[in-house]
Amino acid sequence: MSARGIEPRRMGVPGAQPAHDPHCLPTAEACAVCEARPFSICAPLSTAELAELDRFSTTLHLPAGATFVHEGDPADHCFNITAGSAKIYKLLPDGRRQVIGFLFTGDFLGTATRGPYGISAEAMTPLSLCRFERTSFRAVLSRLPALEHALLDRTADELEAAREQMLLLGRKAARERVASFLLSLSRRAVRLGRVADPVQLPMGRTDIADYLGLTTETVSRVLTQLRTEGMIRLNGTSEVHLTRRAALESLCEGA
Amino acid sequence: MSARGIEPRRMGVPGAQPAHDPHCLPTAEACAVCEARPFSICAPLSTAELAELDRFSTTLHLPAGATFVHEGDPADHCFNITAGSAKIYKLLPDGRRQVIGFLFTGDFLGTATRGPYGISAEAMTPLSLCRFERTSFRAVLSRLPALEHALLDRTADELEAAREQMLLLGRKAARERVASFLLSLSRRAVRLGRVADPVQLPMGRTDIADYLGLTTETVSRVLTQLRTEGMIRLNGTSEVHLTRRAALESLCEGA
DNA sequence: CGAGATGTTGAAACTAGTCAATGTGCGTGG
DNA sequence: CCACGCACATTGACTAGTTTCAACATCTCG
Numbered sequence: 001m002s003a004r005g006i007e008p009r010r011m012g013v014p015g016a017q018p019a020h021d022p023h024c025l026p027t028a029e030a031c032a033v034c035e036a037r038p039f040s041i042c043a044p045l046s047t048a049e050l051a052e053l054d055r056f057s058t059t060l061h062l063p064a065g066a067t068f069v070h071e072g073d074p075a076d077h078c079f080n081i082t083a084g085s086a087k088i089y090k091l092l093p094d095g096r097r098q099v100i101g102f103l104f105t106g107d108f109l110g111t112a113t114r115g116p117y118g119i120s121a122e123a124m125t126p127l128s129l130c131r132f133e134r135t136s137f138r139a140v141l142s143r144l145p146a147l148e149h150a151l152l153d154r155t156a157d158e159l160e161a162a163r164e165q166m167l168l169l170g171r172k173a174a175r176e177r178v179a180s181f182l183l184s185l186s187r188r189a190v191r192l193g194r195v196a197d198p199v200q201l202p203m204g205r206t207d208i209a210d211y212l213g214l215t216t217e218t219v220s221r222v223l224t225q226l227r228t229e230g231m232i233r234l235n236g237t238s239e240v241h242l243t244r245r246a247a248l249e250s251l252c253e254g255a
Numbered sequence: 256m257s258a259r260g261i262e263p264r265r266m267g268v269p270g271a272q273p274a275h276d277p278h279c280l281p282t283a284e285a286c287a288v289c290e291a292r293p294f295s296i297c298a299p300l301s302t303a304e305l306a307e308l309d310r311f312s313t314t315l316h317l318p319a320g321a322t323f324v325h326e327g328d329p330a331d332h333c334f335n336i337t338a339g340s341a342k343i344y345k346l347l348p349d350g351r352r353q354v355i356g357f358l359f360t361g362d363f364l365g366t367a368t369r370g371p372y373g374i375s376a377e378a379m380t381p382l383s384l385c386r387f388e389r390t391s392f393r394a395v396l397s398r399l400p401a402l403e404h405a406l407l408d409r410t411a412d413e414l415e416a417a418r419e420q421m422l423l424l425g426r427k428a429a430r431e432r433v434a435s436f437l438l439s440l441s442r443r444a445v446r447l448g449r450v451a452d453p454v455q456l457p458m459g460r461t462d463i464a465d466y467l468g469l470t471t472e473t474v475s476r477v478l479t480q481l482r483t484e485g486m487i488r489l490n491g492t493s494e495v496h497l498t499r500r501a502a503l504e505s506l507c508e509g510a
Numbered sequence: 511c512g513a514g515a516t517g518t519t520g521a522a523a524c525t526a527g528t529c530a531a532t533g534t535g536c537g538t539g540g
Numbered sequence: 541c542c543a544c545g546c547a548c549a550t551t552g553a554c555t556a557g558t559t560t561c562a563a564c565a566t567c568t569c570g
Contacts, residue, residue: 090419090421092427092509093508093510097426098422098425098426100422111410113408118415119418145403152406153368155414156410158414159414160373162414162418165421166417166421167347169424169425170424170465171352172347172351173525204547204549213425214527216549216550217526217549217550218527220549220551221526223550236534236535237549237550253347253348254348459515471516472517472558473557473558474517475517475519476518476519478518479519491567
């Protein structure tokens with residue numbers, strides 16, 4: 001196991017940003033036109049409640065590659081992704097990395113309520129997000145039961161997904177892992193209102209490998225294998241057509 | 256990967272149990288003397304709130320081996336473990352099994368809010384639990400913010416643990432997995448007010464293996480290996496002394 | 511005390527990992 | 541606009557760790 005992918009740079013999100021920083025603007029009426037809202041925890045909030053929450057939020061824009069949450073740091077903020085995609089991951093001291101998940105528009109980050117961040121987060125594309133101070137956010141949470149409900153639902157969903165991933169990591173073979181991954185990306189695209197079939201892979205092979213508990217070589221080999229078998233078709237490295245979707249489905253479950 | 260451990264028996268917890276069933280008694284004033292309360296989500300509730308919640312709970316007693324939650328069934332109930340231990344797991348159609356976690360006194364089961372159960376649950380020892388109807392529970396949740404808070408905290412903790420396990424399953428070697436497992440059991444024992452050092456293993460090698468994404472043979476081999484190296488001492492098959500705890504700690508992280 | 515279940519140990523097989531080379535795409539700068 | 545160079549992806553040969561299959565040991569409980 002190699003020590004790839006370790007870049008302890010600390011770009012993006014300085015502690016307190018001055019108002020003139022282009023990466024840190026007050027949200028103002030941004031919520032009114034927010035395209036991420038239908039997919040976010042703010043979806044169930046009324047206009048008044050939205051305003052209440054908005055008072056404590058800050059809009060950030062980060063470049064691709066920016067690490068904006070560092071595992072082990074005090075968990076001072078939580079975030080809502082409004083545009084772009086990010087990955088969250090955990091590291092072992094020797095550099096082995098497990099990608100825990102990928103975040104897209106509408107995803108919330110920072111559920112963990114106590115202690116330091118348990119994960120690191122890095123932008124995979126240029127990223128827009130709403131940032132909340134944890135303390136304020138928790139206070140708002142008490143005042144807005146609808147928000148707490150939404151957050152609980154979402155956290156439960158995340159837990160469910162994590163358990164599914166535990167099954168994948170603990171018991172599935174490489175082919176099954178890759179097939180499961182492609183299908184889950186496809187389903188997620190649908191949930192975000194995009195097409196199911198040409199699946200976009202906004203992440204590189206290394207991230208996929210670290211998400212599936214494999215190596216880039218194995219991911220690559222499996223993809224070509226699936227292509228050879230006619231189950232998928234590759235357009236470049238980051239677009240996959242799921243021909244024979246049913247076959248992929250059964251592959252997920254061990255067929 | 257073999258199809259061991261598949262017993263689709265359906266004992267315990269029929270849909271609606273008559274009041275005279277010895278396994279299903281009204282809780283009445285049970286909360287007042289409940290030894291699990293300090294470890295449960297009910298801990299932060301006032302006496303009045305406790306009474307409110309109690310109105311919707313039923314006490315169950317199940318024998319070891321009883322499966323009381325079936326993956327895929329409609330999620331009609333949620334549970335609070337008051338005594339004994341249980342395991343939750345997911346299955347693949349061909350019988351491969353991933354144990355998701357072990358539940359002990361005070362643990363809550365049934366966070367997932369929508370759809371069917373995502374996991375199965377089975378008593379490992381004689382088990383006592385409070386059962387709630389999901390619908391009622393959710394309603395109570397709305398009336399008792401303290402309960403919802405506690406549940407959110409707990410779900411977040413579970414998510415954190417699940418992520419840690421993803422790191423283990425995706426990136427740790429067999430020795431590291433076993434060492435991590437022993438230490439996490441030890442820490443959990445401490446949280447439950449028991450001793451840290453002689454760690455009790457209430458589960459068999461098969462469950463351990465299915466939890467760590469290994470086989471029983473590998474678990475067994477690693478344990479003897481650690482014993483040979485003087486890092487642990489085995490008293491029978493279900494008690495482990497963590498001699499050289501520090502060495503185990505560094506082993507967890509890849510030393 | 512005996513029998514089935516559970517746990518341990520051994521040898522062989524296999525999946526995925528490692529190391530290394532080659533191929534491909536993309537952005538930059540001439 | 542094309543060529544260069546770099547990062548990323550693919551492919552190949554070999555290795556290693558874990559699984560598989562099988563035998564044996566131990567424990568538990570009727």
